[in-house]
Amino acid sequence: MKNDRSRISVEFLGKRAATPLVLPAGIMGMTWSGMKYTWENGCGIITSKSLTMEPRKGHAGPVIAEFEGGMLNCMGLCNPGIEEGLAEVNEFRKFYEVPVIVSIFATTIDDFLTLTQKVNESRGDFVELNLSCPNVSDEYGLPLAASKIKVAEIVSAVKMVSKIPVIAKLSPNVSGLTEICTAAEAAGADALCLINTLGPGMLIDIDLQRSVLSNRTGGMSGPCVKPVALRAVFEAYSRVKIPIIGTGGVSNGRDAVEMLMAGASLVGVGSALYEGGIGIFEQINQDILTYMDQYGYGTITDIPRLEKM
Amino acid sequence: MLKRITLPVAEIVNENETIRTFYFEKKLGALPGQFIMLSDLVTGEKPFSISECESGYFGVTIKKLGTFTQALFEKKPGDLLSYRGAYGSSFSISGRNVLLVGGGYATPPLYYLSKELLKAGAELTVVNGARSKKELVFCERFSNLSLSYQRITDAGCLGRAGSSVDIAQVLLEENHYDMVYVSGPELMMRAMRNLLQNYPELNYEFLFERYMKCAIGICGNCTIDPLGIRLCVEGPVLARDKIVQLTEFGEYHRNAAGIKEYF
Ligand SMILES: Cc1cc2nc3c(=O)[nH]c(=O)nc-3n(C[C@H](O)[C@H](O)[C@H](O)COP(=O)(O)OP(=O)(O)OC[C@H]3O[C@@H](n4cnc5c(N)ncnc54)[C@H](O)[C@@H]3O)c2cc1C
Ligand SMILES: Cc1cc2nc3c(=O)[nH]c(=O)nc-3n(C[C@H](O)[C@H](O)[C@H](O)COP(=O)(O)O)c2cc1C
Numbered sequence: 001m002k003n004d005r006s007r008i009s010v011e012f013l014g015k016r017a018a019t020p021l022v023l024p025a026g027i028m029g030m031t032w033s034g035m036k037y038t039w040e041n042g043c044g045i046i047t048s049k050s051l052t053m054e055p056r057k058g059h060a061g062p063v064i065a066e067f068e069g070g071m072l073n074c075m076g077l078c079n080p081g082i083e084e085g086l087a088e089v090n091e092f093r094k095f096y097e098v099p100v101i102v103s104i105f106a107t108t109i110d111d112f113l114t115l116t117q118k119v120n121e122s123r124g125d126f127v128e129l130n131l132s133c134p135n136v137s138d139e140y141g142l143p144l145a146a147s148k149i150k151v152a153e154i155v156s157a158v159k160m161v162s163k164i165p166v167i168a169k170l171s172p173n174v175s176g177l178t179e180i181c182t183a184a185e186a187a188g189a190d191a192l193c194l195i196n197t198l199g200p201g202m203l204i205d206i207d208l209q210r211s212v213l214s215n216r217t218g219g220m221s222g223p224c225v226k227p228v229a230l231r232a233v234f235e236a237y238s239r240v241k242i243p244i245i246g247t248g249g250v251s252n253g254r255d256a257v258e259m260l261m262a263g264a265s266l267v268g269v270g271s272a273l274y275e276g277g278i279g280i281f282e283q284i285n286q287d288i289l290t291y292m293d294q295y296g297y298g299t300i301t302d303i304p305r306l307e308k309m
Numbered sequence: 310m311l312k313r314i315t316l317p318v319a320e321i322v323n324e325n326e327t328i329r330t331f332y333f334e335k336k337l338g339a340l341p342g343q344f345i346m347l348s349d350l351v352t353g354e355k356p357f358s359i360s361e362c363e364s365g366y367f368g369v370t371i372k373k374l375g376t377f378t379q380a381l382f383e384k385k386p387g388d389l390l391s392y393r394g395a396y397g398s399s400f401s402i403s404g405r406n407v408l409l410v411g412g413g414y415a416t417p418p419l420y421y422l423s424k425e426l427l428k429a430g431a432e433l434t435v436v437n438g439a440r441s442k443k444e445l446v447f448c449e450r451f452s453n454l455s456l457s458y459q460r461i462t463d464a465g466c467l468g469r470a471g472s473s474v475d476i477a478q479v480l481l482e483e484n485h486y487d488m489v490y491v492s493g494p495e496l497m498m499r500a501m502r503n504l505l506q507n508y509p510e511l512n513y514e515f516l517f518e519r520y521m522k523c524a525i526g527i528c529g530n531c532t533i534d535p536l537g538i539r540l541c542v543e544g545p546v547l548a549r550d551k552i553v554q555l556t557e558f559g560e561y562h563r564n565a566a567g568i569k570e571y572f
């Protein structure tokens with residue numbers, strides 16, 4: 001019974017994920033073989049790197065800075081552009097029956113629509129709107145996710161053209177997150193992904209007397225963001241009916257169960273890949289099963305959620 | 310958590326016009342084949358293999374190529390640089406009769422490996438190849454170790470013309486080795502893989518380079534097809550069982566944006 005993986009398999013927007021774990025955008029999803037490698041190691045759904053109209057090399061290094069409790073990154077949305085990026089998704093999806101979320105990033109509705117039309121032609125299963133990258137604000141200003149009006153505009157425009165379900169990926173770095181979530185739902189979003197990186201934050205090298213990150217600031221992820229992610233997921237879950245991918249600081253099975261209890265349908269595991277190694281996904285799957293055995297839950301959906309606010 | 314360390318450059322040795330070794334006085338505890346991410350926190354941050362590593366110091370040997378390495382070449386002893394690591398997989402220390410084949414600026418990590426292999430009691434033959442005599446590095450260091458050492462250049466300025474693969478071919482025919490280590494330009498390494506197909510029993514390990522950003526296994530920029538393993542974690546040193554499966558080896562690599570560039 002214990003190792004019966006079907007007990008943790010989850011149905012998500014009409015597709016079946018072998019496990020509840022989602023590889024979030026920007027983690028290992030640059031190449032088709034990277035997607036394959038993480039799936040082989042226990043991820044149920046794979047998200048591509050956020051793809052843009054044109055290729056982007058991203059910021060110069062250092063683009064990662066570690067600290068107690070997590071890391072900052074300022075990758076700067078490096079990606080091969082929508083054409084090459086979808087070629088990687090197609091290459092993976094051609095051989096593997098594994099749901100793929102194609103993450104896209106743009107700053108105008110027109111570009112979001114063009115990107116969505118390209119995703120329509122691909123083998124991607126879902127499209128995720130990255131409305132929340134904190135690392136390109138010097139180029140583009142505040143993330144779109146800061147405004148419920150903009151979020152609603154983009155989501156409803158994309159919904160008009162998208163042939164596949166639409167996920168809105170939102171930022172924790174806003175006031176009135178629940179209103180933004182309900183605005184995304186009202187605009188037709190099929191699911192939410194919460195949270196993108198927190199902050200942004202900054203670290204200083206006192207010997208060289210400079211910021212560690214080349215872009216000075218970067219989005220925070222890893223264990224230290226978990227409490228914020230749990231709160232954001234719980235608040236959203238209390239107010240919306242659409243499913244939520246709970247992402248942020250999940251590093252072990254107990255964290256994953258917390259995320260489910262907060263109201264997430266699926267759990268993103270990103271930065272934990274660093275400390276936990278590639279075995280982290282299977283470890284979390286096993287730990288969820290152990291927890292289910294301990295409390296006598298037959299399938300993962302039996303794990304109770306907290307009472308809504 | 311691995312911490313970033315900022316410290317003065319202890320010494321800089323000119324290997325030739327475009328290659329220098331930067332020494333730092335710090336116990337790194339790295340294994341042969343591992344690399345550090347080195348930065349000035351201004352121009353960039355890039356991976357470099359450890360070429361020397363003793364209890365009180367370590368060195369990286371760097372070829373001047375683009376913006377970042379040019380900025381490094383402006384540095385003087387005493388200037389501060391910042392590194393994190395060491396990262397990645399390492400060469401196994403195995404084999405009694407071992408062949409090491411290096412090319413260009415990728416040869417120096419084989420020097421650190423040679424020292425560790427000698428400590429373990431192995432018999433070594435080192436082949437060092439480069440385009441020209443000027444580009445051959447670490448000749449004196451290798452000559453001072455008790456091993457058999459052969460140099461060769463494409464131009465033939467040391468008597469014979471050819472590549473390190475040509476020499477390796479002759480050595481493999483005439484000797485019985487139980488391990489081969491290779492570090493060089495990718496097309497040279499591909500030629501070595503093809504050559505080693507004739508020796509199905511022989512184990513080997515190569516040191517790979519792919520575009521690295523995070524170096525901690527999360528960004529996915531350095532994965533290699535079709536395995537999807539990360540060369541910053543499962544690599545940069547790969548063994549025969551993995552190498553024979555690689556379809557992108559010697560064909561293409563992905564740049565900073567993740568776009569394929571063909572060799
Ligand atoms: C594991 C590993 C070990 C390496 N060891 C050494 C070494 O011991 N000595 C040495 O001189 N060089 C080494 N390199 C290569 C070194 O990182 C590049 O030469 C250096 O990054 C060039 O930077 P640049 O800005 O001067 O040149 P650029 O003009 O930016 O690039 C020149 C070349 O270096 C490659 N390169 C640039 N940035 C990176 C990056 N972030 N990661 C990987 N490759 C890059 C490019 O593909 C290009 O071919 C190693 C690379 C890897 C991956
Ligand atoms: C290196 C790195 C790159 C990321 N790139 C993206 C991205 O391109 N698009 C996006 O929506 N989120 C991106 N994120 C955010 C993650 O998808 C995730 O929301 C966040 O890291 C929190 O989860 P974690 O703590 O499990 O890493 C990135 C995160 C990291 C660490």
Ligand code: FES
Pocket residue numbers: 520521522523524525526527528529530531532539540541542
């Ligand atoms: S450099 Fe980021 S995964 Fe290897």
